[in-house]
Amino acid sequence: MKKILYTTDFSKNAEQALPIALKLAKKHHAEIHLLHVFDIPTSWDYPYTEEPLEMERQAIRESEKKLNELFVQYSSDSVEGLKVIYHVIENPSVVDGVLSCIHDVNPDILVIGTKGGSKAREIIVGSSTKSLLSKSPVPVLAIPENISSMEFERILYASDLYEEDIKALEQLIHILEPFQPLIRVVHISNHDANFEAKKIEWFKELLKDRNLNKNIELIHHLSSSIAEGLESILSKNNFDLLVMLEKERHGIIDHLFHKDLVKKMEFRTRIPLLSFNQHHIK
Template identity: 35%
Template sequence: MKTIIYATDCTRHATPALRYAYYLSEALKANFIVLSVFNLPPIAVSTIRPPKQLKKMAAEEQMMVLHNYCSRYLKDRMGPHITLDVIASPSISEGILKRTRALKADLLILGMKDEHTLRGYFSGNIASAILEESPCPVLMVPNPYRYRKPKTMVYATDFEERDIKAIKQLVLLAAPYGAEIRVVHIPTQEEYAGMEQMEWFKEMLDQEVDYPNIRFHMIFADNIQEGLSMYTQDVKADVLAMLERENSRTVFGKLFHRDRVKAMESRSNIPLLSFNERSF
């Protein structure tokens, strides 16, 4: 990975996510860009300054806010390897997506909204738009979460070929740490050939992915989200990864389609990594 973007609203409670993004970029030896999206203030009819000048002044003011924020919470870690970026946009999600595309980011990091956050990026329509349209994987970090070197990453699979492409990208995150990837599947009541599918998927993955530290698990639970939540706690997972699927044909995919990230976010205390199959 060459470029990591962390989008922030510059609130104090989002600082653990800022530090997490910084340490991850250091471990991956990636360019680290801290992005802030802001709305232009309304322009009074009586103003004598042209709109272009007002936009420039607003951007400079926001850049100062962002610089002070990063300097305060990253302290002596600030340096030339960190790029600060601001963009004016009436839509937070569109602003983030525009810069993510323009800068050809390999990973986008957001802080999850909590009760302390005034305008968390991972909330409502903002989250939906970013998860559906992002040209790169999106890593969502709970605001209270403190960075630690990941040892275990869990990937929720549906035994589909597109899962293999997502796991390939997950390896890029796991390999620098030597982290174990646990590929887990939760069969539904309508599913009868889970073990056979797992063996087929193992063979396919072995042919496509050269990473020795991958394990496979099948767990049984009445509810997919609850099963995953319990499993990640049991194995002390550091990251839970999932694929944002389009029109999944399988039972698992249909149950775990679209709303699954939102459902997991409400009960997750570890970073969630979402892959969008559109980006493959």
């Protein structure tokens, strides 16, 4: 990876994501881009003038200063030498502001916090995070406020075993290569192993063809609900990261493993969620 984009609303919860963004940048020797999106009508911290353009300039200067202070606060000697670039964008929509920055910067990954506390009408939480999971053209790493681990050693990839998952797994391995993680792909269904055997064997062959079978363990978990199955697995195992592929529903399995599941699970775990979008898998 060459560029990592981190976005913040300057809340304490959003700050939880910065150490992980810095760790990724350090591991990959990548640029770290810090972004803040603001809206003038809600920027009540900058009431120095009634002139809109001057208020915007003041807001930009103050936000750039805060971004620099944030970087200094969380950086250390271990990240010395990292190239850091600050971005401040005025936009009434956080999502649109972030997407415009992604378009301009072309980062390899977006790192966000999943709960905010600013005065902005849209903050990095709830509908904004969900919308970014659906719309971002790059992988989104969402960091919960009660993160349980800062390491990426044990990874759970929830899959319904489609060919697009292979491409996502290849990107995942590239992103986490410096961490040399153990990746477990879990297929959750309400069918027994015999019913799923052909599909599992087909997916194993795909992994083998891409030379991924040595890095990945594939398991089948029986459950009447994908969400309940994931909850069960996560509660019984110490995973550091949950990975899912955001996709449109197509076929019987997708009635269970539909696109909204990614958005629901993000708020039901204390581990980071890495989401790939089916439409932007390279």
